[in-house]
Structures are given as C-alpha cells and as structure tokens.
Amino acid sequence: MPEIAGQDASHALAAARRVVVKIGSSLLVDTASGAVDAAWLDSMAGDIARLRAAGKSVIIVSSGAVALGRRRLGLSAGARLDEKQAAAAVGQSMLMQAWSATFAAHGIVAGQVLLTREDTERRRRWLNARATVEALLTLGVAPVVNENDTVATEEIRYGDNDRLAARTAQLARADLLVLLSDVDGLYTADPRRDPDARHIPYLADLTPEALASAEGPNASTGVGSGGMVTKLMAARIARSAGCSTLILSGVPRAPLTALEQGARATLIAAPGTPMTAYKQWIAGSLEPAGVLVVDDGAAVALARGNSLLASGVSEVQGGFDAGDCVRVVGPSGPLGVGLAAYAAADCRRIQGRNSREFEALLGWKGPGVAIHRDDLVLIP
Numbered sequence: 001m002p003e004i005a006g007q008d009a010s011h012a013l014a015a016a017r018r019v020v021v022k023i024g025s026s027l028l029v030d031t032a033s034g035a036v037d038a039a040w041l042d043s044m045a046g047d048i049a050r051l052r053a054a055g056k057s058v059i060i061v062s063s064g065a066v067a068l069g070r071r072r073l074g075l076s077a078g079a080r081l082d083e084k085q086a087a088a089a090v091g092q093s094m095l096m097q098a099w100s101a102t103f104a105a106h107g108i109v110a111g112q113v114l115l116t117r118e119d120t121e122r123r124r125r126w127l128n129a130r131a132t133v134e135a136l137l138t139l140g141v142a143p144v145v146n147e148n149d150t151v152a153t154e155e156i157r158y159g160d161n162d163r164l165a166a167r168t169a170q171l172a173r174a175d176l177l178v179l180l181s182d183v184d185g186l187y188t189a190d191p192r193r194d195p196d197a198r199h200i201p202y203l204a205d206l207t208p209e210a211l212a213s214a215e216g217p218n219a220s221t222g223v224g225s226g227g228m229v230t231k232l233m234a235a236r237i238a239r240s241a242g243c244s245t246l247i248l249s250g251v252p253r254a255p256l257t258a259l260e261q262g263a264r265a266t267l268i269a270a271p272g273t274p275m276t277a278y279k280q281w282i283a284g285s286l287e288p289a290g291v292l293v294v295d296d297g298a299a300v301a302l303a304r305g306n307s308l309l310a311s312g313v314s315e316v317q318g319g320f321d322a323g324d325c326v327r328v329v330g331p332s333g334p335l336g337v338g339l340a341a342y343a344a345a346d347c348r349r350i351q352g353r354n355s356r357e358f359e360a361l362l363g364w365k366g367p368g369v370a371i372h373r374d375d376l377v378l379i380p
C-alpha cells in the first residue's frame with residue numbers, strides 16, 4: 001500500500017484504498033423528527049457508492065441505534081442503562097433497515113457487524129471478526145459496524161463510536177479513517193468564541209500540544225458521545241496502525257463530495273502503512289508460544305513471499321491457540337514469526353497435508369494455510 005503522500009485532505013481520500021467512515025447519530029438522525037434523515041443518508045450512500053466505484057473498500061461505522069430506539073419507545077435521554085440497551089435492540093434494526101434501503105438504491109448490499117470491545121482486544125475473536133469483515137468486502141457487501149449496545153455494559157464498552165471506528169480501521173487494516181463531525185476539523189482556538197481561531201488543515205504528528213488544544217478550545221465542538229478529544233484519541237489509535245485520519249464536517253449533504261470540492265478538513269497523517277504497522281506489532285510485541293518446523297520447499301516458498309502451507313510443515317512444537325504467535329524454523333535455522341491460523345493440536349493433524357484434506361482431517365472448513373503471508377514476518 002502506498003504511503004499517503006502530501007498534506008491535502010482530498011488527495012488523502014483519493015489515494016486511500018480502504019476507508020472507514022464513521023457517522024454519528026447527530027448527523028444521521030434528524031433532531032426535529034427523531035427519525036433517520038433520509039435525504040442526508042441517501043447523499044452519504046451516494047458518496048460511498050462513488051468511492052466503491054473508484055475501487056476502494058469502504059466500511060461504515062454507524063451510530064444511531066440508541067437514538068432511534070429511544071424515540072420509538074418514548075424513552076427520555078436520561079434513560080437507565082438497561083433501557084438504553086433495550087432502545088438499542090429496537091433502534092439497531094431500524095438503523096440497518098435505513099442503511100439497507102438506501103444502499104439498495106445503489107445496488108449495494110449492506111451487512112450488519114456488531115462488535116464488542118472484546119472482539120477487538122482478544123486476538124482469537126479479533127481474527128474471527130477480521131476474517132468476517134474481509135469476507136464481506138470480498139463479497140461486495142458494505143459492512144455497517146456498530147457497537148453491540150444491547151449486551152455491552154458500561155465497564156466493557158468502547159463507549160464512543162470514534163474509538164470503535166479506529167479499532168475497526170486497525171482490524172481491517174484501513175489506510176484512512178474518516179470521522180464525520182459537526183465541525184470541519186481542528187482549530188487553534190474555539191472558532192465560535194475566538195475570531196483569531198485558525199483552522200488546522202494538517203498534522204504530521206499528534207503532539208501533546210495538539211491533544212491539549214483539543215482538550216481546551218475544541219473540547220465542546222463535538223456532539224453525541226464523542227467530542228474533539230475522543231476524535232484525536234481515535235486518530236492516535238489509527239495512527240499507531242498506519243492509518244491516517246480525516247476529520248471533516250458531515251453537516252452538508254454528500255460530505256465526501258464536498259471535500260473533493262474543497263471543503264475544509266483536518267488530516268492527521270500516519271507514518272508507514274497499515275501492513276508495516278501490523279507486521280511490526282507481530283514481530284515486536286508478541287511472545288512466540290510454539291514453533292512450526294518447515295521443510296526446504298516451504299523455506300523457499302516463504303522467501304518468495306508466499307503463505308506457509310501445512311504441506312510444508314514437518315513438526316509442530318508447543319501448545320498454542322489459533323491466532324497465537326509462533327516461530328517458523330527451516331532446515332538451516334529460524335526463518336521468522338507469524339500468527340498461526342490453527343491451534344497446535346489442529347496443526348499436528350494437518351501438518352504435511354494438502355488443504356483439500358483439511359475438512360476431512362479436522363471436521364470443519366478452516367483457512368487453507370498454516371500461516372497467511374500477511375500474518376508472517378521473515379527475518380531479513
């Protein structure tokens with residue numbers, strides 16, 4: 001994936017390959033009627049359809065479940081947690097109906113993905129969620145992600161969809177996170193109070209000064225559960241995953257078209273790419289829990305950039321779970337580390353065998369490789 005060059009927000013969008021677009025309740029739900037703002041939603045779907053037509057994968061992170069459900073059930077904004085969760089149960093299906101209908105007009109199928117924090121923090125579940133999102137994108141579906149508010153209680157919540165969107169970007173190895181806000185980015189001071197406030201179009205880094213400015217003058221500029229501070233916190237998560245962040249106003253219809261036509265935004269650039277960040281994480285942060293010993297043929301195939309096939313594995317050492325980090329050792333020494341696609345016991349069942357036999361050997365149909373090349377870091 002190419003690094004996003006330049007400091008221009010519209011160029012960042014044009015250069016991105018995989019984009020996560022986060023849409024908050026305040027944009028999607030019309031405050032006067034409490035219903036989905038269909039005209040706005042339709043304009044957004046049009047923007048997303050155009051990005052897809054340009055060859056980009058797009059994942060939507062959409063709020064609105066609680067707001068829509070609360071209205072339907074006649075609950076007040078100060079409802080109890082269990083009532084909010086009940087509201088989410090009602091509102092989430094209303095939200096998906098709205099997305100499905102609006103995308104249908106563009107010939108796009110929407111797919112609901114409900115995540116809890118554990119899904120992005122526990123590696124096994126994270127790998128499952130990643131595989132599902134990947135399958136949806138391969139099938140041409142537009143994934144519409146939200147937090148599973150009906151079961152996520154206070155202690156275990158992401159809490160705000162800015163953070164959920166950043167974790168989704170990390171999970172999906174997106175190279176751009178678009179946070180639609182009610183302001184057009186970050187300012188040096190509160191633009192509503194200070195006539196000298198300057199708009200910040202570009203940040204190469206999230207310095208303590210930038211974060212401090214969000215805590216001070218920009219703190220109150222966001223509505224919904226996430227203000228500017230949560231947006232910068234989300235940008236920090238994305239940045240560490242090699243994903244740049246764009247903060248722009250979602251108030252006008254077709255906000256991404258508006259961006260292309262010169263609307264202001266703040267671009268927070270990420271160093272490197274999602275793939276380099278991901279591989280650094282595998283090589284640098286995980287303790288190997290086992291070893292896959294591979295034969296000469298596999299060692300050559302790995303050096304050429306291929307995945308590790310089970311047919312090339314001659315021995316499995318240690319006990320590890322699917323998704324755990326393992327060392328890969330060839331006939332002439334260590335080759336690298338990677339995330340095992342199967343647990344140790346299953347690796348032993350499929351070692352030396354062709355992927356066509358996996359289903360008969362395991363009783364279920366899993367990945368066709370022992371370690372996918374994206375999950376593998378070779379010693380240079």
Ligand code: GLU
Binds near residue numbers: 149
């Ligand atoms: N997940 C919540 C909802 O759909 C919204 C959380 C947020 O907007 O930050 O209602």
